[in-house]
Amino acid sequence: MEFIINLYGNSENPVVEIHGKKSSINELYKEGPLYAFLLSIPHCIITMFEHLAKKEGIQVKVCKVRSTYYLDDSLLLLGKYAIKNIKIEIYGDCDKEELKELVEKFKQNCPIYLSLSDKIQLLPYVD
Structure with a gap:
């Protein structure tokens, strides 16, 4: 099963x-710990990306x-949420x-990516 979150602005x-x-991220953080966890990863990434761009003069x-988020379907059937990647x-x-x-450069500097690089695939999105 897939769970997709888009952040912008x-x-x-x-x-x-x-x-x-x-919704705004601040509203959704109040929805509970699962939402807070799922939102914290892309939120950290958008913040770090903007910081790095500014630092590089871009x-x-x-x-x-x-x-x-790709969830483990076998565990999901048991009511357990586990992220495969x-x-x-x-x-x-x-x-x-x-x-x-x-x-x-982001891959070399982002603490979340460095900590979870075996689970996260980070790609530039180009049209």
């Missing part, structure tokens, strides 16, 4: 889209993060090469 309180429903006005796609309105460069 201001990194301090981005808009979150889940199954077509939009202008990014629009940043979006799409996180796809996560695919995270990052979009920035900068040049494609700059985006690829930022994603590579």
Whole structure:
């Protein structure tokens, strides 16, 4: 089973889209610990990505993060939520090469990615 979360907008309180429903991240953090955990990963990523772009002097006005959580179906049948892996796609309105460069630098600097690199696939999203 897949669970997809999209984040975009201001990194301090981005808009979150889940199954077509939009809310602010601050509203959804209050929904409970599972939501808080699932949102914290893409929230950290959008914040770190914007920080890294600014540090590198790359202008990014629009940043979006799409996180796809792949759940373990056998455990889900037992009512247990276990994440097999996560695919995270990052979009920035900068040049494609700059985006690829930022994603590579991100992989070397983001604590969440460094801690969970065996579970997270991080990709630049290019149209």
